[in-house]
Amino acid sequence: MKAEGLTVHEHAGWKTHNRDAASGRAFGPVIGVLIHHTGSHDDKELCFKGRSDLPGPLCHAWLGKTAGLWMIGNGRTNHAGYADIDVLNAIRAEKPLPHDDVAKADGNDCLYGLEIENRGKGGDPYPAAQYRQAVLWAAAICRAHGWSEKSVAGHKECQPGKIDPSFDMDDFRAAxxxxxxxxPGRTEPTKPAGKPRVDLSRLVKAAKTDPGAKQGHISYLTGTNLTEAALVELGYLAKSHAGDGSFGSTTVAAYAKWQRHLGYTGADANGIPGKSSLSRLGERTGLFTVVA
Incomplete structure (x- = not known):
């Protein structure tokens, strides 16, 4: 990491801080790196110590908005949780990532984890220096292992229901x-963190297909999760109904409420997203942009 151009801070005890003994499972062989946002601020110590329901360390490294990069754990850490085995296999093979619709494999066994200090909501941007350091961190590990950028994934790409990190992973991998x-050590300009993109045509198809499909059917996981997260943030959808990747009847009803809030009526407020209403939802929450 230092050779890549990073300033590295070391939390006391990080070199022996892991979940190997407690879980009875060793870390590795490692296949890639996973990117997260923390969902809060001033949470370096939380990532080191953990929570009452999830013991620390919660990552291998923590990246503050202004505090820089800190080493937190060395070995198995509680950051990835259960992941989709097809996604893990694609990371290992450095192939395009499939949809993460089932979480039964333990990602803590085989992925390095970076937690980036950010609430993950609109109005909380990633400073250019922080985002650049995240790119350097991922590149440093990939270089050390001889991996390409295809060994880098976002938590939202590995585990159903997750929306972190709150920037576009294709842009991140390109950087x-x-x-x-x-x-290593070269100063390359990095574009600012870009918001995730929601494909309108795919989301419309999901809104029309998912309500009548069998329980658990998923048409467009990432876009649905981002839309539901935005509806939750604005109070149109209960959190308990979000994050499963299915644009079901409850989500359709919640989206219709958002449309009516914007002044739409009748067939224009039927819960099927339109470009204007979806764009305004993304702008209002800051969670995504829309592509037609």
Whole structure:
């Protein structure tokens, strides 16, 4: 990491801080890196110590908004949780990631984890320096293992229901690829963190298909989860009904409430997203942008 150009801070005890003995499982062989946002601020110690329901360490490294990069754990850490085995296999093979619709494999066994200090909501941007350090962290580990940027994934790409990190992972991987090509220690300009993109046509298809499909059917997991997270943030959908990736009847009803709030009536407030209403939902919450 230092060779990549990072300033590295070391939390006391990080070199022996892990969940190996407690879980009875060793860390590795490692196949890739996983990117998270913390969902809060001033949470370095939380990531080191953990919570009452989830013991620390909660990552291998924590990246503050202004505090820089801190080493937190060395070995197995509680950051990835259960992941989709198809996604893990794709990371291992450095192939395009499939939809993460089932979480039965333990990602803590095989993934490095970075927690980035950010609430993950609109109005909480990633400073350019912080985002750049995240790119360097991922590139440093990929370089050490001989991996490409295809070994980098977001938590939202591995575990159903997750929306972190709250920036576009394709943009992030492109920045990692650029850094790997430049070589360690090179200063390469990095574009600012871009918001995730929701494909309107795919979301419309999900809103029309999922309500009548069998329980657990998923048409467009990432876009649905982001839309539901926005509806939850604005109070139109209960959190208990969000995050399963299915644009079901409850989500349709919640989206219709949002449409009526915007002044739509009749067939224009039927819960099927339109470009204007979806764009305004993304802008209002800051969680995503829309592509047609």
């Amino acid at each position: 990692v690829k650029k850094q790997l090509a430049a070589g």
